[in-house]
Amino acid sequence: MKKYLLLTLAVSVAAAAAAAPLRQPNPIRQHGKEEGMILDLNKITLGTLNDVEEKKQYLSTVQLEKQRIQNYMLRQVYENAYTLYRRGDYQRAQEMAQTILSIDPNFTQASTLAKQASHMGAYGTTSEAEVIEAKFQEANRMYDSGRLVEANEKLDEILTIQPHNSKALSWKKRIDKDIAQEYSRRGNVAYDQQDYQRALDNWYNALLIRKDDPALVNKIAQTENLLRKQQVKEAMEEAMNYYNQGRFVESYSVFERITKIQPGDTRVQKYMSQLKDEIAQTYFTAGNKSYSAQKYDSAISYWTNAKKWGADSAYMDRLIKKARNAKEEALRRKQEAMRKAAEAAEKKAEEEAQIDEPIETVTVEGDGLAPLGTGGAAGGAVLGPDGNVVTQGIGAAAGRVSAEASAASRQKYIEGLDAFNQDDYERARAAWIVAKQLDPGNTDADLGLRKVEELTGIR
Numbered sequence: 001m002k003k004y005l006l007l008t009l010a011v012s013v014a015a016a017a018a019a020a021p022l023r024q025p026n027p028i029r030q031h032g033k034e035e036g037m038i039l040d041l042n043k044i045t046l047g048t049l050n051d052v053e054e055k056k057q058y059l060s061t062v063q064l065e066k067q068r069i070q071n072y073m074l075r076q077v078y079e080n081a082y083t084l085y086r087r088g089d090y091q092r093a094q095e096m097a098q099t100i101l102s103i104d105p106n107f108t109q110a111s112t113l114a115k116q117a118s119h120m121g122a123y124g125t126t127s128e129a130e131v132i133e134a135k136f137q138e139a140n141r142m143y144d145s146g147r148l149v150e151a152n153e154k155l156d157e158i159l160t161i162q163p164h165n166s167k168a169l170s171w172k173k174r175i176d177k178d179i180a181q182e183y184s185r186r187g188n189v190a191y192d193q194q195d196y197q198r199a200l201d202n203w204y205n206a207l208l209i210r211k212d213d214p215a216l217v218n219k220i221a222q223t224e225n226l227l228r229k230q231q232v233k234e235a236m237e238e239a240m241n242y243y244n245q246g247r248f249v250e251s252y253s254v255f256e257r258i259t260k261i262q263p264g265d266t267r268v269q270k271y272m273s274q275l276k277d278e279i280a281q282t283y284f285t286a287g288n289k290s291y292s293a294q295k296y297d298s299a300i301s302y303w304t305n306a307k308k309w310g311a312d313s314a315y316m317d318r319l320i321k322k323a324r325n326a327k328e329e330a331l332r333r334k335q336e337a338m339r340k341a342a343e344a345a346e347k348k349a350e351e352e353a354q355i356d357e358p359i360e361t362v363t364v365e366g367d368g369l370a371p372l373g374t375g376g377a378a379g380g381a382v383l384g385p386d387g388n389v390v391t392q393g394i395g396a397a398a399g400r401v402s403a404e405a406s407a408a409s410r411q412k413y414i415e416g417l418d419a420f421n422q423d424d425y426e427r428a429r430a431a432w433i434v435a436k437q438l439d440p441g442n443t444d445a446d447l448g449l450r451k452v453e454e455l456t457g458i459r
Contacts, residue, residue, distance in 0.1 A: 349410035409439035
């Protein structure tokens with residue numbers, strides 16, 4: 001949109017110039033004008049820039065150049081709009097001023113010109129003197145009420161319409177002097193209160209008006225030095241407070257801030273060097289403790305930070321590699337243990353399922369063997385497949401479970417074992433209780449429950 005408007009402005013300026021020679025062109029450089037205004041982006045690439053900061057700086061420079069070009073064009077258009085206004089072509093002057101404002105709403109001169117051109121188009125040229133006089137009266141009222149900045153802005157409006165109005169120029173010079181004195185007074189008050197930053201803000205505002213005041217420049221330089229000392233003192237207290245609390249990283253950050261306020265301070269550099277050693281040692285010690293506790297990820301993180309803070313890189317790299325290997329080995333052992341436990345559980349389930357299969361038996365009629373129990377020979381003796389006598393008491397029959405229940409019990413035991421290996425003792429305990437309910441003779445579940453009880457104290 002802005003490109004379109006700028007093109008429209010360029011066309012308007014060209015049309016105005018073609019219609020009538022409004023004014024003599026300003027002298028311009030005969031060589032290198034375009035090169036001075038526009039960067040040839042087709043010939044410059046970002047590939048030769050070394051880092052992100054350089055690219056950002058380059059792009060910022062490009063943006064500033066674009067802004068400078070835009071300001072230059074708008075200024076040229078404004079000068080032509082003002083010429084149209086002086087020639088009495090109020091409608092075209094207003095249109096051009098409004099176009100400028102659509103691109104840069106903060107162009108105050110264009111805003112004033114647009115309003116004045118609109119007024120003159122409605123009421124005629126004879127009312128310009130009345131408008132100027134009304135603005136003078138308004139500026140005078142503002143000045144009498146102490147509103148110096150607003151009075152100054154009103155004079156700027158008069159000078160936009162009549163740039164060489166001697167009365168407005170004289171008043172403006174007087175008001176500028178008064179504004180500078182007020183800023184200087186406020187700066188003195190702030191300085192007496194040791195609010196050096198506020199004092200400098202006011203004195204710099206005064207310096208914008210009193211550019212050749214050596215006393216003010218000297219006062220600013222002395223106060224800048226006092227402000228730096230004050231900031232360094234406060235930052236040193238903050239850094240030492242962090243240090244005493246054991247917050248070494250925060251303390252180091254404050255010292256870095258001090259180096260930006262007062263570069264080259266050897267005392268601060270010494271503190272920073274000592275802090276780096278202490279921070280590196282703290283991370284190194286924390287890494288050792290984590291490694292001993294088999295917390296390998298934490299150990300790696302601590303040792304990596306120790307390296308960033310100046311610890312021996314080669315030694316830290318060896319420790320980090322050692323922790324990674326230990327982590328992989330621990331994971332491998334855990335997976336192997338789980339695999340063996342699952343295989344053992346499956347094998348035991350298969351063995352129990354075979355025991356629970358129906359036993360082929362034969363009944364031996366009385367052949368001279370001693371009666372078994374109270375059944376005697378009439379009841380017969382039960383022989384297993386190997387020819388041995390199988391006892392069939394009431395208690396044995398009652399203690400036997402089905403193959404399905406035994407297999408389900410083994411499955412629950414495996415679930416509990418998996419949860420136990422993940423340190424989820426509550427889920428492991430719940431699974432093993434179900435395993436016991438399915439098969440009261442599941443001794444592995446008994447052992448697991450006792451282990452959970454030892455670790456957690458839960459029965």
